[in-house]
Amino acid sequence: MSTTPHDWALYEVFVRARAGLDHKHVGSLHAADPQMALQHARDTYTRRQEGVSIWVVRSDQISASDPSDADALFSPADDKVYRHPTFYTIPEGVEGL
Amino acid sequence: MTTPDVTTLTPVPAADDAARLARFEAHVAAEEKVEARAWMPEAYRRTLIRQISQHAHSEIVGMLPEGNWITRAPTLRRKAVLMAKVQDEAGHGLYLYSAAETLGVSRAELIDQLLAGTAKYSSIFNYPTPTWADIGAIGWLVDGAAIMNQVALCRCSYGPYARAMVRICREESFHQRQGFEIMLTLSRGAAAQRAMAQDALNRWWWPSLMMFGPSDRDSVHSAQSMRWKIKRVSNDDLRQKFVDATVPQAQFLGLTVPDPDLRLDDATGHYHFGELPWHEFHEVLKGNGPCNRERLAARRAAHDEGAWVRAAALAYSRKQQARQSRAS
Ligand SMILES: [Fe+2]
Numbered sequence A: 001m002s003t004t005p006h007d008w009a010l011y012e013v014f015v016r017a018r019a020g021l022d023h024k025h026v027g028s029l030h031a032a033d034p035q036m037a038l039q040h041a042r043d044t045y046t047r048r049q050e051g052v053s054i055w056v057v058r059s060d061q062i063s064a065s066d067p068s069d070a071d072a073l074f075s076p077a078d079d080k081v082y083r084h085p086t087f088y089t090i091p092e093g094v095e096g097l
Numbered sequence B: 001m002t003t004p005d006v007t008t009l010t011p012v013p014a015a016d017d018a019a020r021l022a023r024f025e026a027h028v029a030a031e032e033k034v035e036a037r038a039w040m041p042e043a044y045r046r047t048l049i050r051q052i053s054q055h056a057h058s059e060i061v062g063m064l065p066e067g068n069w070i071t072r073a074p075t076l077r078r079k080a081v082l083m084a085k086v087q088d089e090a091g092h093g094l095y096l097y098s099a100a101e102t103l104g105v106s107r108a109e110l111i112d113q114l115l116a117g118t119a120k121y122s123s124i125f126n127y128p129t130p131t132w133a134d135i136g137a138i139g140w141l142v143d144g145a146a147i148m149n150q151v152a153l154c155r156c157s158y159g160p161y162a163r164a165m166v167r168i169c170r171e172e173s174f175h176q177r178q179g180f181e182i183m184l185t186l187s188r189g190a191a192a193q194r195a196m197a198q199d200a201l202n203r204w205w206w207p208s209l210m211m212f213g214p215s216d217r218d219s220v221h222s223a224q225s226m227r228w229k230i231k232r233v234s235n236d237d238l239r240q241k242f243v244d245a246t247v248p249q250a251q252f253l254g255l256t257v258p259d260p261d262l263r264l265d266d267a268t269g270h271y272h273f274g275e276l277p278w279h280e281f282h283e284v285l286k287g288n289g290p291c292n293r294e295r296l297a298a299r300r301a302a303h304d305e306g307a308w309v310r311a312a313a314l315a316y317s318r319k320q321q322a323r324q325s326r327a328s
């Protein structure tokens, strides 16, 4: 996204709800710089103790996979059921597996 | 919500289009969500932009009638609550603008449309708030009606909009409760306070019912929107649900709903209610409501008076960047 002189850049916001959890994408906002993006993120996305940590990143810095490539990218995993533990039969009586 | 790639939104040849459309419709019919940047029919995208931006504008303009009472709230507790509520509405506007931006429009563009008077927002915010009881009635009825609508939209087929709705609904329930609490206090108070509560109910009842939009008989966009699961419940069904939920609450308050035709239909278990004043609805929609001009003037003034702040913040950030690149 190009930033015209009067437009603040778009940032994506990620919030860690509490220690032990991953940061999770919660939405986006506009800000003039990263510092302001953090302040806006605090006011916009954590008014009710939703988080203990915030990441912001400019939206135009994110590289995303193309939705139309989803099949090519992800369907090869469909027929590899042996990657899941449920694929294997364990005889009755065997424990700890 | 990544920046939508504009190239994916340009029209494709007709044959391709038909196949894509079929795949899209099957996807939506299977209750799968549509995400930003995925292929979507142009009409789906346009409908969503219109609906989400109208919704965003409503949250922003909706701050004005209540903002009118922040400095005059009767106690410090009420003032803190009202400020928190109005701040939430600003947040709702921001969540929604950012959901709309995933469809390839910029927030600046949408705000320009609002300020130019070419975009719509909910007509309910064109009514005035002359008494403190109006703040109670807005929370109880207007937020109550908004919640009915928004809960249904949590299942919208467009992912970013549905997620914004979930977040908004989590925040809304206190809005309705604080309004009901104001009405309860007034209706248990002195005769003048009870009269004030009744007067507010009289003025807000019909406009609240009109928040659900035109009757299904006359609704232009409904059928397609229901098929694409942009809209999940019809206007009339939501309105009925709201009346059924709200009438017993009014009875608890000891207030009279201003509808001589209102009665509980024993056979269906639903309240039958009178014909809505549609003429008034269309007048307000056309811009002839009590506060249409005032609301837009207030938004324009806020935008203009904030221009120097936006410019200064940008100038500051450029200066910081320049300083950093000199230092490194
Ligand atoms: Fe709201």
Ligand SMILES: [Fe+2]
Residues within 6 Å of the ligand: B089, B143, B146, B172, B175
């Ligand atoms: Fe609200």
